[in-house]
Amino acid sequence: MQARRIARELALLSVGQLPSKPQQLQTQQLQDIVLAAIRTLTTEVQDTLETAAAELSRASDRLLNSETRAIDLNSAKAMVTEAVELTQKAINRIGASLELPEFIQLVNQKEVRAYAMEILTQVQANRAKVDQLIDESMVDWQLSRLARVDQDILRIAVTEMWVLGLAPQVAINEAVELGKRYSGDEGHRFINGVLRRVSDRLSGKPVADLSDSSVSGSNSAG
Structure with a gap:
């Protein structure tokens, strides 16, 4: 992942926290904004994994119900289909969340933060x-x-x-x-x-x- 691409994404996650009116921001203020964005990403990873776990649990329930509670073949198929869809959603969420730890690690690189802060400074100014x-x-x-x-x-x-x-x-x-x-x-x-x-x-x-x-x-x- 290229440093400037990571910096650009970090800036996007941070820019919404800039003051609504243009003003001179101190370096420490910008660093705090960037840090808040990183914390948001960390929370997002946790939430995404928790959601994926819940979907997998629901998928397991649907599969079990299709074997024990389905009244006919069609209802069993519907339950299996729902289980497959929930599993796919969970897999997609897990896949997305696996990218974030690498992203969080990379945003700590000096050149990444420097360019992100340059973008934020110029957007505000x-x-x-x-x-x-x-x-x-x-x-x-x-x-x-x-x-x-x-x-x-x-x-x-x-x-x-x-x-x-x-x-x-x-x-x-x-x-x-x-x-x-x-x-x-x-x-x-x-x-x-x-x-x-x-x-x-x-x-x-x-x-x-x-x-x-x-x-x-x-x-x-x-």
Whole structure:
């Protein structure tokens, strides 16, 4: 797993804890935010494994009932089918949870935390202008109307490509991957479309012009 990809995901998990209004954040404040995100991940692992265990227990009950309590073949098949579905859900949850310990270990690397904190710092410092750029790139929609996770994925990607100098295609691809992991079924496609329009605007509009533009019309979500 690449350091910057891990840092980007850590930033996404942390950005929702930033103050709603732009302000200068101290290094210790950012470190506390990142630490809180790591703790959230640890709790998520525990919750996921507990849920998987409960589903496996329910699946076992359904299999037992299919042998002892089914009144006919159809009801037995229904019970077995439900048991298989519960088992599959449990397996999927366990598979997902197995990735998190590695993730938690990697986020403790110095370069990972450093880039995550750089993203958080720049997202916070440039939020009004970034939000304005995203709003200007959306068609018949507003940033504030999106799910919070989609807002944050867009903010991180635009900050990376505009402020941190990441190649637009790389920023877009990474945002789409975050969308597949954290957003809804169609979220990553929407994110891809918005970011491509952002990239087009940036390529046709000097950064100096954007930086000096008014942000009074921004529809930033609190």
